[in-house]
Amino acid sequence: MMIEQLVEDGAPLEGYRRQGSALVHLEASVAPDAVIVGPVLVGPGAQIMSQAVVVGPTSIGREAVIESGAFVSRCAIWRRSVIGEAACADRCLVADDAFVAAQTQTHQSVVVDARVSKVPARATTRVADVFELPVIDIARKVGRVLGGADLSRSPAAP
DSSP states (O other): OOHHHHHHSOOOOEEEEEEEEEETTOOEEEOTOEEEOEEEETTTEEEEOOOEEEEESSOTTTTTTEEEEEESSOOEOOOOOOEETTOOSSOOOTTOOEEEEETTTEEEEEEEEEEESSSOOGGOOOOOEEOOOOOHHHHHHEEEEEETOOOOOOOTTT
């Protein structure tokens, strides 16, 4: 609802420009042949590449990348996340630094970066844990992430 309200207001936010039905930060880049439908908020440094389709309400965070041919619908894409080439993300929350692999489909999911320890940062590959869960379980997982709780609880402990 907030994205819809921001986009539909008369004057764009400071540092943003109106591009069709989207508010795009001045430092973001949107390919001329990318399609944006409905209210979309594109953050600083974000990139929407050629032939990508973004359907709102969607927010795309700072330095996130929507690669060529990707389809994103009704999502919250957080900072530095990547939606791979020809991938589909529908009704998802893609957390900071997470990655949806090329040519995969992700629906009603929370995608969280799996951090690898004891590997130099430049050699680390981004791997995502995708939780295919009903909405209430997604809300619990998001609450745990935001609250700092460990996600590795046993199935017996809701």
